[in-house]
Amino acid sequence: MAKTEFNTKKKIKVEHHESDLRGTLASVFLLGFFIIVTWVSVWMLFLDRF
């Protein structure tokens, strides 16, 4: 009887597309530096006053 043949040996090649994250990186750091600048300026205000 004929055996059902599965094509088990064939490797499925997953095409991995490297996403372009340059814009995301830029916006993450833009937000990051905004948070740091505002945090530090409030902290300096706190240190400056008695």
Next chain:
Amino acid sequence: MHIHKFEKIWLTFGIGCLIVFLSIVGVSAFYLGNQPPSCLTTIDPETVGEKAPFDKPGLNKVEGKEWDYELVYVASAFSYNPTQVEVPLGAKVKVIATTKDVVHGFEMAGTNINMMLEPGYVSEVVTTFDKAGEYLIVCNEYCGTGHHLMHSMVKVVE
């Protein structure tokens, strides 16, 4: 698990920021000993004004403590006692305040002195008055119909 190079960069940056911010708060609390103004010091609100230090509201010189003066305030609806105080420039002062009746605020405008005064609790803050000028103390917790009239003045003089 594959992580994009950029993702590694911003994850490191974010976690680094978190560690720095929390470390500053931790050092402030556990090494420098900073604590909230109301920190478990209690008093019977019925007898405020009878016992020290609230029997002598105002600026009192003290010896043998980390600070030179104690500035004592008793708040009640709708005033502070004392209403006006002169503090010498550069004096290290412990501000001690409490309330006789309801919750009041204690904000010295333009400074970091900003406390809530709760009945039964003593609020304290230690600071060095190193800038001359007039500083208005206002109530910033709504305490009743005369809330907006409640104020006091501190003059830091040379």
